[in-house]
Amino acid sequence: MPITLRLGLYYATIFAGTGVSLPYIAVWFRAQGLNGAQIGAILSAPMLARVLTGPALGLWADGFRLRRTPMALLGAAAAAGYAALGFMHGFWAWFVAWFVGATAIAALTPLADVVAIRRARLDGFVYGLPRGVGSTAYVLANLTMGLLLTRWPPQIVLWWIVVLAVLTIAAARVLLPPDPVHDGARVGGRDRLRGLGGLLRDRTFLLAAVSAGLIQAGHAFYYGFSTLIWKAQGLSAALIGMLWAVGVAAEVAFMWFMEPWRRRLGPARLLALGGLGAVVRWTALGLSPPVALLVPLQGLHMFSFTSTYMASLQMMERLAPPQSASAAQTFSSALSTGLLIGIATLASGPLFDAVGAAGYFAMAATAGCGLAGALILVRRPASELA
DSSP states (O other): OOHHHHHHHHHHHHHHHHHHHHHHHHHHHHHTTOOHHHHHHHHHHHHHHHHHHHHHHHHHHTTSSBTHHHHHHHHHHHHHHHHHHHHOOSHHHHHHHHHHHHHHHHHHHHHHHHHHHHHHHHHTOOTHHHHHHHHHHHHHHHHHHHHHTTTSOTHHHHHHHHHHHHHHHHHHHHTSOOOBSOSSSOOOHHHHHHHHHHHHTOHHHHHHHHHHHHHHHTTHHHHHHHHHHHHHTTOOHHHHHHHHHHHHHHHHHHHHHOHHHHHHHOHHHHHHHHHHHHHHHHHHHHTOOOHHHHHHHHHTHIIIIIIHHHHHHHHHHHHSOGGGHHHHHHHHHHIIIIIHHHHHHHHHHHHHHHHGGGGHHHHHHHHHHHHHHHHHHHHSOGGGGO
């Protein structure tokens, strides 16, 4: 089986699970009798903690001989945490179980990125090809669960994510190549921690990670409240589903077909383009545009999310030494999908209650701060990102 297909199928096992857990686990918690505040607390906790758990798990993963070994173990931890939700009862029990499962599964994507980026460089394929398979699996799982919930009780959400977490264990062993973590001797824990400390003292690394995180954090209001806003504007469920699909299709198109252009542009300019796309997108959505403009605005997802994501991956790879690759990617991911978007998610609820769609303007300002950081990187010598 070609390495691109193997990596794509591995990404698919991760995203077919998160494509259900992220949008639908709240349905399961609601069916257990939890209120909105309790659900929000459970869901946001692993996001906010990811700034610590992400780098810690990255350092831990860099201590193994093969990269796929800690990935299989994290899949097992995710399966155990998710399964425990079905056998435990009460807010705090569910809080702990979800924290374990969500923390473990979130660590898999940056670790998979390390493997895929290295393989793309060595084997000469486009990284976006296998990663795009994961994005496709995400939207297919999302749509499938929407249909299943019309016929099945919310319990189907929980068992879906448990089964997919179990599949990541087998996929890590069967699909991932036996790539070593270190080309030479294994690096000790103190040296790995020292390597992470060196990254955190690197101003260029921190500026790149924070800038990308701020641009991505601007998506918080969109993820949490765009559906409610569009419903209030009179859009049908079918049309709203189509708009979400347009965003994912734009993401996949960027990953599959824009690789030569991405390479010519370079990571710093790519990040700036992502920030600019985000500012334009959120500002326009804050004005409650007519339906005719929503499709092209959703197409901007290829810049606000995908351009930013790809630039971040490339910069983290270039700025981090090989022995700190996992820690660098997980730290960047912890900012983008953890601390910063977690804070933005907490702020989005009161914003939505107070000003409705105008809450997008706050997301535009957040992305604008990330854009400013990206423009600083653009002006720096290319050698700093080499």
